[in-house]
Amino acid sequence: MEKQTITIYDVAREAGVSMATVSRVVNGNPNVKPSTRKKVSEVIERLDYRPNAVARGLASKKTTTVGVILPSVTNLFFSSLARGIDDIASMYKYNIILANSDESHEKEVQVFNTLLANQVDGIIFMGQNVSESIRKEIERTSTPVVFAGTLVDNPEYYSVNIDHTVATKEITAELLEHGRRVVLVTDEPKFLTSQHRLEGFKAAYEEKGVEFDEDLVIQQSLRYTDADKVLEELQTLKADSVIVKEDTFAAALMNAALDAGFKVPDDLEVITSDNSIVTEIVRPKLTSIQQPLYDIGAVAMRLLTKIMSNEEVEEKQVILPYKIKHRGSTLHTE
């Protein structure tokens, strides 16, 4: 037998007031006489009444819930952003529905629609890139969407990122300055991050006046097990330094190099881009572009709260500052 759910009506009856008054008390509406507020509160306590958020959502057409789409909960880059999102959401009294997209565009669309069906007040989207299909869904809805740690080219979209072009250019230039032969490893060329990084990479070469060779870019899936293959290519290219996009892959690549007898950083410098805990766990520690992961998430969520409450937003595309964190996987400490 089910526990009888007690409703706002039960409270009203017990307290000898109307549902409306109970509603006001629950929602902190000031237009209630202190004495009746007290009376109602006592009944709520006694009956252990808990407002039904679903009914509330239906009646008010607001759920105070935001959906967060991320490729994988086990990906440290995105889950670090999620922490920032979560903290700011609690701060503004929003609930979070975290939805895994499994790095599949199909599932992205599916979870996006599930979130809309559940009447979320806003959505934060994270992914490696933004597919045509998710774009279409975004156009269809009036629910606001903010991209976190996810580059978009459409200037109408809200997003929070660092400037990967500038960051990649800076670290590349620094390595070139030290006379190294620098190679860039990116994943799929159609991803905007790959393009931005490549742009910065090229710019550094050109500014230095060194001839830029397309061969210096390795386009490669960044799966852990592909490290050996990439290492071979690096040998062929006689690379001294390699800039990698993702921490786990950078670690795998460095380990492959070490296992093959390379000295890191002497024979090969390894630079990564997420600055997750992995950079500190490996030996030598990994030099990394230091992205403000928590802040990217936090700022994205704050931005979303502004949009949801129709506040003025100055900048649709927020660029946050980065740093270069020098560790043992590179020779120079700057």
Place this chain on the structure above:
Amino acid sequence: MEKQTITIYDVAREAGVSMATVSRVVNGNPNVKPSTRKKVSEVIERLDYRPNAVARGLASKKTTTVGVILPSVTNLFFSSLARGIDDIASMYKYNIILANSDESHEKEVQVFNTLLANQVDGIIFMGQNVSESIRKEIERTSTPVVFAGTLVDNPEYYSVNIDHTVATKEITAELLEHGRRVVLVTDEPKFLTSQHRLEGFKAAYEEKGVEFDEDLVIQQSLRYTDADKVLEELQTLKADSVIVKEDTFAAALMNAALDAGFKVPDDLEVITSDNSIVTEIVRPKLTSIQQPLYDIGAVAMRLLTKIMSNEEVEEKQVILPYKIKHRGSTLHTE
């Protein structure tokens, strides 16, 4: 101006049928003539109608949503369980609300109640231990709760775990067999996992007939930065082998040892317990108790689906098998 939300009523009117029929079509109820089903489907398509899950939840009193509470999204142990939970949930058409408890008992209670307010059909709880306050909440509600990767002593609670006592005993016995002086590092003694592990640890010593010394157990917070302190204690204890609970801490401890000039595994063997990706990233790789992380989550979710649909459940407390994965941080490959 808002986009006019179109409702089941609009579809009914356009298609010249009743709301009930539209509802049947949407829910795949077989009692609809194919021709009208087709007609309704077309209108749904044309109007781009999307059922409102909130209204549905209110009317049916089921949300097909389960809440998942975990201490932190950036904790690889729990996020790996979450993957298993998520997969099985999708398989059974349940939505997931992932809620962060920030490793705080207070926040646990808070998110638990938020989930209940949102009328989730069930809850999966993960945490380092189960507080008195969360117990009280569980008693108050009729919503089913399953514990995943989280030990509970109450035999009425549903849970999925490995047997930490047996696992710890096995690895301890093996190390003792090789004549090592084995030390156990646990966190708070009040945690059940600590108690189970200690039990297995002791049992191995006693079975071996070696005198057991309470000093061989280090109770210590497992924060990354405390590794140096633990290393000192290990030196004092003249430990040859150390069994650690958590991968990241194990890595930190091993690194501290390496940085201090120890040879791993010759001078010090390090054994950890989660078998997350971290064990493969460090050098030497970490020997670990191999918990079936994904499966623990998957089985917990499957268990919950059974409870939610009132199916028969044989065993409330499920124990899954583990293995010992030998890697470079220990001397013997068994």
Place this chain on the structure above:
DNA sequence: ATGAAAGCGCTAACAG
């Protein structure tokens, strides 16, 4: 400051 009443969008008997 409080109450009455009309929905929010949908499901679920029940009737036919």
Place this chain on the structure above:
DNA sequence: CTGTTAGCGCTTTCAT
């Protein structure tokens, strides 16, 4: 196979 009719539990005008 289809329609009618109550609600689900709450918010929100609109009166008073």
